[in-house]
Amino acid sequence: MESSQRVTDPAEPLDRFLFDGHYRKSDMTVKWQALKPQRHDNKTSVYLTNRMSVAAIWALGAQVAVERNQPLRGRTRCPNRAVIIVGLFVELDPPPDNHACICGWPPVEDEPSVMEIAQELAASCSKVETPPPDHWRSPE
């Protein structure tokens, strides 16, 4: 992957859509498990949402949910800065153009290190927001 595809702006917001119950309803915090990379590629899928309206983000989430055949449960946001601080990085991974992946995780065999980083990352994420009742509608 060329470095030009790396997202370098620390302020870039990254949205992670949640399709499993990976958040605590008690305080709406995301669980670290939601950020753990997949074993087959060791990456965590996110979307760059800097210039998107809230309605457009939910519309995107609804579209992703259809593609992934899972109901959308919520979303959390983490600044790229938090990713950089824990020693990871974000690379663009289209399509769509604003899809990206958190990369640079320790090898999957090093589960304790992966957990440790995922805990740190989860602690930097925003409170989870749940979809509005009409989130499946297209943004106006």
Add this chain to the structure above:
Amino acid sequence: MNYLMNSTTVTNVTQRGSVGSGTFHALSAKRSPILLPEGSWEHALFGGLSFKYKPLQGDFLVGHWPGTTRPLNEVIAGFYDFASQWYPLDLLVWVPHTSPWILYGWSKEPLQSVSVSVTLSPASIEEPQKTIWFGWTASADAATTGIQTGIDQPAHPRQRILDALDELMARGSAANWDGYGAPPVEPLAKAGAKHFIDLLGAKLPEPEVALAPGAITFDWYINPRWIFSVSVSDDRKVHYAGLFGTDKMSGTVELTGALPEIMELGIRRAASGVVAESH
């Protein structure tokens, strides 16, 4: 237990914090939950809140961790999570009531009385250092309604964890259970998780059980920066990671016949909370 029946318009705050309204038959308890000596109650840590309950008489008390500054709406959401282990969520509604008691929930169906009460007054909201206990009571006839079987004798913590594990395995047995292409959870992971649950015993606090790609996990959680987690992906070893403020710990240990000491330390440190360590 005796209840007074009233009809009232209420505001329904769901666990997600969305607000709606409707008219229900409210049940206001004639008596308040009675606080008995500490030894008569059981304690549980759930979602970062300390719960105190006495299941044998159908009374439950739910409380802030002493010194917590968590907003009331988070406590309410935590209560819903805890109460929903015994009561269907759709039968619980939040009802402001005259001080000092606030009913928090009951069955929407007439005569099926499930009430929840809270000893929270405006003054106590102003005093975050004070331990505030919430509670609910269930009517004597609730056991015959079929709504909340087991209300008088909640499942043993170990059984609750096993039940949660079974529920997760049912969902995690299909590929893409997380929407990101996670493979089905391996049977070996379940075997390892059950072994780990057996090692926890009854004296350690109850964990949150969850799935992660390739693993079954257990969390002892106070807040995002105060958490101890265990990950089990087979029946031979367990991984752990703890975040305690700026302190971290992590590693891998063999799954043997006893809970590794380092894990017990991590669990107890997480459960003791930030407040305990600051004193």
